[in-house]
Amino acid sequence: MAACISSLGHDQYSSKIKFDKLFNLSRYKRYFDFSSHAINYDNPENQSNKKLKFSHDDEFSSNKLPCQKMVVGSVYLPKDNPNKPLGEDAHFMYELYQTIGVADGVGGWALQGIDAGIYARELMKNSFIATYDEAMKDNPSVAQEMELNVEKDDILMVGTDGMLDNIFESEIEEIVERAIDQKLKAEELASQIGNIALYNSFDRFADTPYAKASEGRHKGGKIDDITVIVAYIQ
Template sequence: MAACISSLGYDQYSSNNLDELFNLPRYKRYLDLTSHEVNDQLENHSNKRLKFSHDDEFVNVEKRVVEFSNKEFPCLKIVAGSVYIPKDNPKKPLGEDAHFIHELFQTIGVADGVGGWVKQGIDAGIYARELMKNSHTATYDEAMKGPVNPKRVLEEAYKNTHSKGSSTACIITLNSEKSSIVAANVGDSGFLLIRKGKIIYKSPIQQRGFGCPYQLGNCKDNPSVAHEMELNVEKDDILMVGTDGMLDNMNDSEIEEIVRRAINEKLKPKELAKKIGNIALYNSFDRFADTPYARASKGRHKGGKVDDITVIVAYIQ
C-alpha cells in the first residue's frame, strides 16, 4: 500500500510560522497510511493515520528554518498529487506499494514490495511501507545538511528498515538552484519526464530477468546498486513517477495523449494521477491489450498485468 506522507508546500518559512508550516503540534510529524478502500473515483485514500514523532530532530529546526528564509527562494518547485489502487487481495488489503510526497523538501518516492515473498508467508508490503516511512525521515535529515541526495536517502532508509521482505524503490528530488531533478532507482519502479506533452526521458529498469527486478531488503541487493540520474528541468515540465503497476500497463503514447488533454483542461496533479491510474487499471484487466508487460514477456503473457498501481504526478512550477 502507499504510505503517503502529507505534502507540505509553502512559499515562505520563518520561526514565527513554524507550527503552522507543519500544521501539527510542535515537534510532531505524521505519516498518512492510505486506506485500502478503493472507491469509484479512485480517491487517494488518506483516512488512516499512523503517528510517529522525532523530538530530537526538531530541536534546532527553528534556527535552520530562519537561516533558510534569509536566502533567495528557489525559482522552481514541485506541486504533486498521487493515487494508489491496491489490487483486490483479501489477504493483503493494503497491497504492496508505498509512496511519499515531501513538497517542503521537494522530494518524492515510490516502493513496490516484491510479491514472491508470499510463498514464505511474508507480506512484502510491510517492508515497502517501512522503507518509505524511513525515506521520508531521511529526506528531512538530508535537507538539514544541504541539498537532498536521493541515494543517501535510500542508504539511510535501508539501514533502518528491518521488516522481512524486499522492495524496489525510486527516490527523486528537485534541486531548484540547479534547475534539475536528481534520482536514485532500484528495480522496475521509475519515472517519466514530460515536456509539452512529450516524454523526453524514461528511467531504465533494473532487472536480472523478466519478473526479477533489483530489490532492497532481505536479498543480495543494497543501495549501492542504485542507478543515479540527474536531468535538467524547465518550468511546466511534468514528472510522473510510478510502480510497475502503472509502467507495465501504460504505453508511452497513451500517457502522452492523456497528459496533453490534462494540460488543455488545466487539471491539477492529483486529477492527472487519477486519470493515469484509471487507464492503467483498465488495461491491467484487458486480456488482449498490447501492454509493455506483454511485450517484455516475449509471448509468455498476453494483455495487462493485474498489480497494485501507484501514480505520482508532480508539476514543476
C-alpha cells in the same frame, strides 16, 4: 524492490506528522497540493536554508529559494486482495522538503517469509524521515544519485509496475497532452492515468507493455497494485 526518490529542494525543518496514518491509508487517492498545503512550524520566521539537491552538502547557497516548486498529486489502486487490503506498493509526498518517493513491493519475497507490503511502507516511511533527520542509520547520501534538470511547466511522473506494465509511454504522453489542454490538476492527471492502467490490467486482449515483453507468452494486461505520482514543475 524498486524505489524512486525525487527531490526539488527543502527547508531544514521537520513536521509533526502521524506516520502510521500517512502510510496506512487503505485505498485509492492521496495527494498534497504543494502550492497551498500548510504545515505549522515552531519558528515560521526562520524559513531559510533552501537547497537545490537531495544530498546534504554545502555546494549550493543556503539562503536562496529553489527556482521551481512541485505541485504534486497521486493515486494508489491496490489490487483486490482481502488478505492484503493495503497492497504492496507505497509512496510519500513531502511538501516542506519538496520530495516524493515510490516503492514497488516484491511479492516473490513471500517465499522467504517477508511481507513485501510492510517492507515497502517501512522503506517509504524511513525515506520520508531521512529527508530531514541526518541521524538515521542510513541517509540519502548513501543512495545512488542521478540528477535531471527541470524547467517551469515540465511534468514529472513516477509510478510502479502496475502503471508501467499496463500503459505505454506513448499513451501516457497523449494523456498528458490532453491534461494540459484541459488544465487538469496533478491529482486529476494521476487518477486518470491510474484508472486507464487499471482498466487495461483487466483487459485480456489489450495491447500492453507487459504482453509485449512476454513475446507471445501472455496476452492482455497484468493485474497489480498501481501507484502514480504526478508533479507539475512551477
